[in-house]
Amino acid sequence: MAGIKEIRTKIKSVQNTRKITKAMEMVAASKMRKAQERMRAGRPYATKVYEMASHMMEANPEYTHPFLIERTGLKAVGIVVVSTDKGLCGGLNTNIMRLVLNRMREFNDKNIKTQFTALGNKGLGVLTRIDANVVSQEIGLGDKPELDRLVGAIKVQLDDYLAGRVDAVYIATNRFINTMKQEATFTRLLPLPGKLVDPYQASSADNEEKESVTAEHGWDYLYEPDAQTVIDELLQRYVEGLVYQCVAENMASEQSARMVAMKAASDNAKKVIGDLQLVYNKTRQAAITKEISEIVGGAAAV
Template sequence: MAGIKEIRTKIKSVQNTRKITKAMEMVAASKMRKAQERMRAGRPYATKVRDIAAHLMGANPDYTHPYMIERSDIRGVGIVVITTDKGLCGGLNTNIMRLVLARLKAFEQKGISVQTTALGNKGASLLSRIGANLVSQEVQLGDTPNLDRLIGAIKVQIDDFIDGKIDAVYLATNRFVNTMKQDPTFIRLLPLPSGLADPFQADGGDDADGQDGVIKSEYGWDYIYEPDSKTVIDDLLMRYVEGLVYQAVAENMASEQSARMVAMKAASDNAKKVIGELELVYNKTRQAAITKEISEIVGGAAAV
């Protein structure tokens, strides 16, 4: 009967685990809806700022903001890695970190120095473990992006770009496609692509300066500036960069909750399957034990 007791204990343990994964699935589903709404709500702001900034730069071709200046000789780059603070979300963090490690290796082979910024505990832990040049980090981001905390972390990279210490800044994040699919994406944050192409367009390519998302217009633009065009463009482009970082974090948070919901649903389904198999083994073991006891009783009675 010891075997039956062990099986019963294991069934109880798996049932308790299934209760936990089921509860986590429901919580993730609730947070997923809010995260997706937050992600979609941020897109119109970034799009409008991008439109206005592109039109202003078109109206002032003589002024080139430092964010728009291409560097011919790339000697150093910065990478902002966006991951989650918690696990149990499938291969979400594994996929983005695999992409980051591949890019780190590619830059190293070209003799390009890399400094990194981590937004999220998982990315910070791995970058520290592999000995990457981690210049800033921000962890425990919560369920809602806080722009002040995010900008505080990436300001190190932006300032180094302006000072010429690095020649480009990249963002590594998970782009939300749908509930079942999240794409690890590596996009260039600085210098901004010509025409301010949307980096979160379909391909989300390395430099993201293709024609997708480029602002085009057949009309001329004339503005009255207060205080002056340079100050307005400077502030707008700073807001645009902040919007890109906020959008990248919002995309990653929506991806996190979607991936966690799917992972916990798979775990709950697997637990249910294991419980069914264990119950079958339990019933067979119990039936065998009862049959053995009956045989012993019949054998004893026959001997008497």
């Protein structure tokens, strides 16, 4: 059995660790609320851009943007991987990277080349270790997503898609469900569906209602400089808005997962401290009993 001094040292060490995890839990809880507010604040923007793009596509059926053209016989795809910059957030990054690697394996089995854009340090680290083709990256995003920093990395994939070097672009991220649940998702970013689908509607019934409303109206716009230029710019903003929202959702998921993970660590540390205290008391009691026995034995010998 370990000595009293060693057990006391272990108890002190675990207590210090618990102080750290408790502080990190409180910090993550504070950041989580702000991240969720930013995530929810970004959804109306994405919804409004969706509405404008849908109306303009209805008003100009003769023009089809390259983002809307389906391509057959995929030869190469681009994958945008959204991860965190820091760890200690449970299995958040593990789940998303496992999903990405499974999809990558499926593409390789079909002789489809893959190229990656890494948004976040953890995802970049995994992609670098497996020697994946990383064409762009952006790390150190902080606690608040900035569209200006994301556009440069995403533009590489968009330009490759327009140039025909990739036939589809996918994005892998964690979608925020609630504080206790975050879902790893792998969705197609490009080409966009023929009828743009708003990913932030509450249910399919809402989508059907919105489509019926759109069909009942005839949209007529005056364009400056022309319809094609406006639609091109609007769809570009639409795709960028989707990526921004994915990053915001991932950041909200990160803080929620970190808060839950640190709470679990604090609870486990408390349990370990209790177990060590019990061992410490038993060891101390055994030592005292031994000393008393030695004193009594010595006195009897005299």
